Amino acid sequence: MGAPAAMNGLDARQVERLAEELARLKREATAGVRKASGEMSEEDAELFRDAGLTGDGALAEAEFERDVAGAGQVRAALLAIVAAEGRLAGGEYGLCEDCGEAIGFARLEAHPAATRCVRCQEAVEKRGGPARFAG
Numbered sequence: 001m002g003a004p005a006a007m008n009g010l011d012a013r014q015v016e017r018l019a020e021e022l023a024r025l026k027r028e029a030t031a032g033v034r035k036a037s038g039e040m041s042e043e044d045a046e047l048f049r050d051a052g053l054t055g056d057g058a059l060a061e062a063e064f065e066r067d068v069a070g071a072g073q074v075r076a077a078l079l080a081i082v083a084a085e086g087r088l089a090g091g092e093y094g095l096c097e098d099c100g101e102a103i104g105f106a107r108l109e110a111h112p113a114a115t116r117c118v119r120c121q122e123a124v125e126k127r128g129g130p131a132r133f134a135g
């Protein structure tokens, strides 16, 4: 890991701040997974890390789904964090995966592992949420 560089609407300082936040969240999530399952091995952690860095989400997802019944939520959070670190390392961090626009520092500061901008996230939640209104 070199020094943080500016990317996708974030300056170097903001990138550094978000990288630190991701690292902190990862420590928390890792501890949470260990506590919840009692079986989070270094091997697992490495798999998550590798998947994030190489962007090979499919493998991690398969592994993830196998274990999801146990500590689903903390593991999902950990996977999201690791994926975000991978994007950070690859210079793709901070862009909405749906519309490709910059997500923005304020939202990333609140949700460092966010993969969508507010607008697209709301659209997804509307689609997935209870359909109170037709269409």
Ligand SMILES: [Zn+2]
Pocket: 096, 097, 098, 099, 100, 101, 116, 117, 118, 119, 120, 121
């Ligand atoms: Zn978007």
